[in-house]
Amino acid sequence: MLKRTLALTSALVLSLTALASQAADVLRVSAIPDEAPTELLRKFQPLGAYLEQELGMKVEFVPVADYPAVVEALATDRLDMAWLGGFTFVQVYLKTGNAIPLVQREQDAEFISNFITANPEVNSLADLKGKTFAFGSISSTSGSLMPRYFMLQDGIQPESFFSRIGYSGAHDATAAWVQAGRVDAGVLNASVWDKLVANDKVDTDKVRVFASTPTYYDYNWTVRGTLDPALAEKIKQAFLALDPANPAHKEILDLQAASRFIETEPANYKGIEEAARAADLLK
Secondary structure (H helix, E strand, O other), X not given: OHHHHHHHHHHHHHHHHHHHHHHHOEEEEEEOOXXXXXXXXHHHHXXXXXXXXXXXXXXXXXXXXXXXXXXXXXXXXXXXXXXXXXXXXHHHHXXXXXXXXXXXXXHHXXXXXXXXXXXXXXXXXXXXXXXXXXXXXXXXXXXXXHHHHHHHHOOOOHHHHOOEEEEOOXXXXXXXXXXXXXXXXXXXXXXXXXXXXXXXXXXXXXOEEEEEOOOEOOOEEEEOOOOOHHHHHHHHHHHHOOOOOOHHHHHHHHHOOOOOEEEOOHHHHHHHHHHHHHOOOOO
């Protein structure tokens, strides 16, 4: 009986070891769903192939339903790495205490949000009093938190200032809402706005930028704190090695809307944490 128990225990240990080894051979990657799922996957595919080559392991993109799902998956080690907004990073870091922001795009050190409208009467935030307004996801740094924070600093309390507030769920959806006249104005990530304009996905004869926020730190690639440090370093170096002079690398960088990637650190996002606390989004 004892031999049989030991044999079963050994088999279980070997099975679990094999599963762990198999999981370690796959880098599970995701991103906050700030754009349509098909667009997120299109942007990731060349980057995923590049990382597979540089790391010598399979890289799998794991879609998530919403922003909180990314936070929970990283915190429970069901993801190894994710593209996060500044606020999402703060949430993960406070939840785990050890999440590691590896790199950010160069422009993420001085990021902005754009306020857009299709209403010819709107030329400033003051003109929006009593009108309708759209944020992106409630958990979005550039589509909700930081614009809201700067509004509050200017004495604008959104819930009482606007007649109605909507949450579109994503930056491209906010632009679509404004263009369709569902709201008088909205706010979105400046990088996504530039991409929508460049790809003719928004009618600039109708929709225009009428204001922008001050700068702040935003997006980064973050790994779970329990990831093998050697692997985390290899991932970071792979991002830092992307060179816009290399055509294959430039394709990857262009899809990421990046001129290049640079190192980052948790201290860069303290301002976002303070903004979230000021807006009562963190307890």
